[in-house]
Amino acid sequence: xxxxxxxxxxxxxxxxxxxxxxxxxxxxxxxxxxxxxxxxxxxxxxxxxxxxxxxxxxxxxxxxxxxxxxxxxxxxxxxxxxxxxxxxxxxxxxxxxxxxxxxxxxxxxxxxxxxxxxxxxxxxxxxxxxxxxxxxxxxxxxxxxxxxxxxxxxxxxxxxxxxxxxxxxxxxxxxxxxxxxxxxxxxxxxxxxxxxxxxxxxxxxxxxxxxxxxxxxxxxxxxxxxxxxxxxxxxxxxxxxxxxxxxxxxxxxxxxxxxxxxxxxxxxxxxxxxxxxxxxxxxxxxx
Ligand SMILES: [Zn+2]
Ligand SMILES: [Zn+2]
Numbered sequence: 073x074x075x076x077x078x079x080x081x082x083x084x085x086x087x088x089x090x091x092x093x094x095x096x097x098x099x100x101x102x103x104x105x106x107x108x109x110x111x112x113x114x115x116x117x118x119x120x121x122x123x124x125x126x127x128x129x130x131x132x133x134x135x136x137x138x139x140x141x142x143x144x145x146x147x148x149x150x151x152x153x154x155x156x157x158x159x160x161x162x163x164x165x166x167x168x169x170x171x172x173x174x175x176x177x178x179x180x181x182x183x184x185x186x187x188x189x190x191x192x193x194x195x196x197x198x199x200x201x202x203x204x205x206x207x208x209x210x211x212x213x214x215x216x217x218x219x220x221x222x223x224x225x226x227x228x229x230x231x232x233x234x235x236x237x238x239x240x241x242x243x244x245x246x247x248x249x250x251x252x253x254x255x256x257x258x259x260x261x262x263x264x265x266x267x268x269x270x271x272x273x274x275x276x277x278x279x280x281x282x283x284x285x286x287x288x289x290x291x292x293x294x295x296x297x298x299x300x301x302x303x304x305x306x307x308x309x310x311x312x313x314x315x316x317x318x319x320x321x322x323x324x325x326x327x328x329x330x331x332x333x334x335x336x337x338x339x340x341x342x343x344x345x346x347x348x349x350x351x352x353x354x355x356x357x358x359x
Contacts, residue, residue, distance in 0.1 A: 084293075084354050086336035086346030087145065092122045092130040092177055099139055102348045106290075106333040108143040108183070111173050115148055117162055119169055122177075131178050141333055143290055144174040144216075146184030152204035153187040153197040153230055160204065163187070167218075168208045175214030180333075181289050183219045183253045186240070189228040197230055202243040209249055219251040219289050224261035224305040232262040232303075234282035241283065252283055255292035255337075256323065257308070260315055263301035267319035276328060285328050293334045293354060295320070309338045309345070310353045317357060324358035 085106030088098040092109070099107040112120030122130075134140050150167050154160040167184060174182045189197030209218065220240060225232030241250055256266055264278075265271025279285070295313030297306035311317040323329050334354060336346035 081331045082355070082358055083141070083331070083333040084336075084351055084358070085139075085333065086338075086351065088346070091120065092126050096130065096133045096137065096139065100137065102346060103351055104336075104346070105139060106141060106143070106335055107139060108145050108290075108335045108337075110147075111144055111170055111177075112147070114145065117147075117149060117166060119166075120173060122173075127177055134178070141180035142177065143219075143333070143335060144170060144177075144179045144182045146170055146182050148185070150184060151187035152208075153189055153192065153200040155190050155192060160200075164204050164207045168212075171208065171212065171216060171218060172214065175216040179216050181217040181219040181251050181253070183221050183290060183292075185221055185223055186230045186236075189230060194228075194230070194236075197228075198236060198239050199243070201230060201240055205240070205244060205250075209247065212249065217249055217251040217289060219253045221253040221292070222255055222258050222262065224255075224258040225263070225303040226261075226305055232258070234279050238282040241287070250287070251289035252287045253290045253292060254279070254288060255294060256315060256320070257292070257294035257296040257313075258305060260296045260300055261298060261302050261304055261306075263303075265300050266323060267300070267315045269322060272319070272322055272326070276326070280328075288328075288332055290333045290335055291323075291329060293320070293336050294338055307338050309341060310336070310350050310357075317353075320354070321357040324354065330358070 083106045085104030087108040088095045095109045150163040186201050223229045223231040264275040295308040295315045297308045298304040338345045340347040341349045
């Protein structure tokens with residue numbers, strides 16, 4: 073048997089456009105193995121309704137080209153803590169619809185932003201998220217998980233502390249259908265210093281204590297245009313932002329993170345990202 077090299081375990085890719093119809097060729101074009109897609113427009117409440125034949129073709133192509141795992145990014149309008157009754161109902165319906173569809177395309181998880189508290193105190197907003205999640209998951213028995221994404225902490229957004237995520241998961245009694253996605257830019261913007269060795273160590277220790285690595289299903293690989301703790305969600309190409317090459321090298325070579333799927337959501341060097349150049353940088357820093 074050939075000896076497995078450490079790089080065989082790397083799962084690097086990016087967010088690609090085109091939904092079930094065009095994303096496979098785009099993933100191939102940039103040399104992505106892991107892919108993340110939207111199902112329908114991320115800024116619209118309209119439901120994606122792909123034809124069965126297109127779903128079947130997508131699943132077959134992903135298998136044939138040995139791509140994956142596949143992730144779906146949730147709709148940006150979803151706010152599971154919304155104070156507006158109509159908006160909350162639409163959010164629950166939308167996330168549930170996306171989850172069932174993601175299961176159909178055999179995605180590993182729907183990665184989504186839990187929401188924003190608005191005028192509601194955070195503890196109450198977290199309770200709202202939990203109540204909403206119970207509705208989203210009611211009767212759902214699919215394999216595709218629902219992954220809470222850590223956020224940058226802009227405004228009153230929920231999920232910029234690991235304790236937010238663990239409060240939600242604990243209140244859901246550790247529901248196995250829930251997972252977590254870390255975004256390197258969001259972490260840094262939220263004040264977790266993943267750019268330095270000591271900061272990374274402290275960040276991962278807190279993550280392990282609060283959430284645990286068994287929940288970590290994906291990493292969004294993005295450098296940050298803004299400095300530590302700026303609470304702004306501004307993605308930069310890998311190595312060109314405030315996290316820098318050394319920060320990414322340490323994360324990619326860390327045993328707790330290395331084997332997790334890494335998904336680029338960067339602007340790209342010619343504004344057409346995620347691109348092959350960023351993937352090559354990740355590969356280089358990982359080696
Ligand atoms: Zn992200
Ligand atoms: Zn972001």
